[in-house]
Amino acid sequence: MAATQEQLAYLIDMAAQMRLQIVRMMGPKKVHHFGGSLSATDIVTALYFYKMNYDPQNPTWPDRDRFVMSKGHSVPAQYAALALKGVIPLAELSTLKRLGSRLQGHPAMHHTPGIEACTGMLGEGLSFSNGLALAARIRGQDYRVYCLMGDGELQEGQVWEAAMTTPSRQLSSVTAILDRNRLKSQDDPNTAKIMDPMDRRWQSFGWVTREIDGHDMAQICDALDWATEPRTQPAMIIANTVKGKGVSFFEGQAKYHNAQITEEEFQRALAELSPAVVEKG
Amino acid sequence: MSPMTDTRMAYGEALAELGESNPDVVVLDADLYNSTRTVLFRDKFPKRFFDMGISEADMASTAAGLAAAGMTPFINSFAIFATSICYLPVRTQIAYPNLRVIVAGSSAGLTQGPDGASHQSLEDISLMRGLPNMTVIVPADALETRQAVFAAAECPGPVYLRLGRYPVPDLNAPDYQFKIGKAVTLRDGNQVTLFATGHMVTKAVEAHEILAQAGISARVVNVSTIKPLDEAAVLQLARETGLLFSVEEHSIIGGLGSALAEYLSGQANVPRLVRLGVRDEFGESGVAEELLVRHRLTGPLIAEDVQAAL
DSSP: OOOOHHHHHHHHHHHHHHHHHHHHHHOSSSEEOHHHHHHSHHHHHHIIIIIOOOOTTOTTOTTOOEEEESSGGGHHHHHHHHHHHTSSOGGGGGGTTOTTOSSOSSOOTTTSTTOOOOOOSTTOHHHHHHHHHHHHHHHTOOOOEEEEEETTGGGSHHHHHHHHHHHHTTOTTEEEEEEEOSOOSSSOHHHHSOOOOHHHHHHHHTOEEEEEETTOHHHHHHHHHHHTSSOSSOEEEEEEOOTTTTSTTTTTOGGGSSEEOOHHHHHHHHHHHHHHHHHHO | OOOOBOHHHHHHHHHHHHHHHOTTEEEEESSOHHHHSTHHHHHHOGGGEEEOOSOHHHHHHHHHHHHHTTOEEEEEEEHHHHHHTTHHHIIIIIITTTOOOEEEEESOSGGGOTTOTTTOOSSHHHHHHTSTTOEEEOOOSHHHHHHHHHHHTTOSSOEEEEOOOSOBOOOSOTTOOOOTTOOEEEEOOSSEEEEEOTHHHHHHHHHHHHHHHTTOOEEEEEOOEEESOOHHHHHHHHHHSSEEEEEEEEETTTSHHHHHHHHHTTSSSOOEEEEEEEOSOOOOSSOHHHHHHHTTOSHHHHHHHHHHHO
16 A cells, blocks of 8 residues: 555645644744654654544544654644644644643643653653553454654663563554654754664664655655554664754754744744645645 | 461462453563562463563553553562652653552562662652552551452552562451551550551551550551541541551651651641651661661560650
């Protein structure tokens, strides 16, 4: 199965809408995680609007595929997807991180419909995903679990405990995706710890890997289809991404990891993102 | 004298029994299944048992995933690892969303013995008690342990179950009914009340006998649920005697003594509370009995402290 040209056009348009929603919900003059949300946008779009078996009318359906946003600070990308899917109202997005909002600064499964895990403590999402997959095996369910991690997150030791568990239990229903934007909150992850070669690390742990451009929708869809082919080993998709993708002055800038932007920057960002939506939409 | 059993043994047997009636129960261990006695569950239900290896945090987060999908996981390790290494996932992935995961901390306290301070958890109750949604249970004997296992599996949220490897006699009558959040008077008395938990309930009962011979009437209350504290019972019992003691195999900071002090400090007309336990220090290698003497947590030494305070 491959995504058709028509599907790809739809997904590219959806990703543009996602980016606009993400920047809009964050707005100016408040501190938000712009960079990682925007680097993950195309991947999250492909999961919700192409790959996952998911019924927005019934987000607690026991057999749904699960998406675990392990890099929890990027949850605005998931909120945007849930809103565009109709799981939560679009109008609710503007309540992000406000007192009393269901849209917490980091994912909270008990607050927000469609959120599958409490993450934000980096490094815990893959273990959690393994648990979801083990439950499916015990109960004879066939849902799949997609876990998105950041490259900075991989410096947390628990990731590698989990990375040993998944192949050991042959949990190939788990797909890991790495949003490798090559910037953590301060700088390049390689400044603190050597992160390469990334593919061989995962391969040596028992995973199959594929490296893609995480902003090329055709490559993302192909990789997701490849990841779910029948095999005993779990798959890791290493998606090379650009932090802040879609807003020129955010791109590749660590300072927009968690930043407060001015009204003027906000308007410039909207101006860059809006034509993409109008053109395609 | 009834036969002596340690609570971890009773736990292992109860868990294997629970597995029969409750198909949602899954058990995870971190390379200690012989010590924690989850080996009994493993042998009966191999498909619902997962040895996660020496990866306690991974074990806790995996359990959260299992619970989110509707299972009832019990995670197992020594108390020190189950509460310290697992603390972050237990906090954020389990307690925060109020998932039913039972954290079973085995070989807790000084009576862990020869392994020394690194393995003697004296602050685990404190760590778990500070978490919203968390229930904290420290059973006193085999029967209570067994019932606590079954009760924990029905609790709507997470439970910390503190277990030990120190043999204790049966303290409760065969018809005893454990209830989460219920403190139970085991020995009556009208001069002093000893609130005790876990292994120390046995020691408090011994102290009661010794004090009785000296003409001192000491009540012994088993506070097996430290959170939620049985506040109504504690207040009533506290007002009936002139002096209160807490007795625990734990630091006097953050455990039963603290829980009582926090509650009673907000109440009028309550007597003084003396906290017995480990006085803000690390443990050390030794056999259980030696360590209990060193920290004045034996029946005779508790009785001595009570007499001194009266």
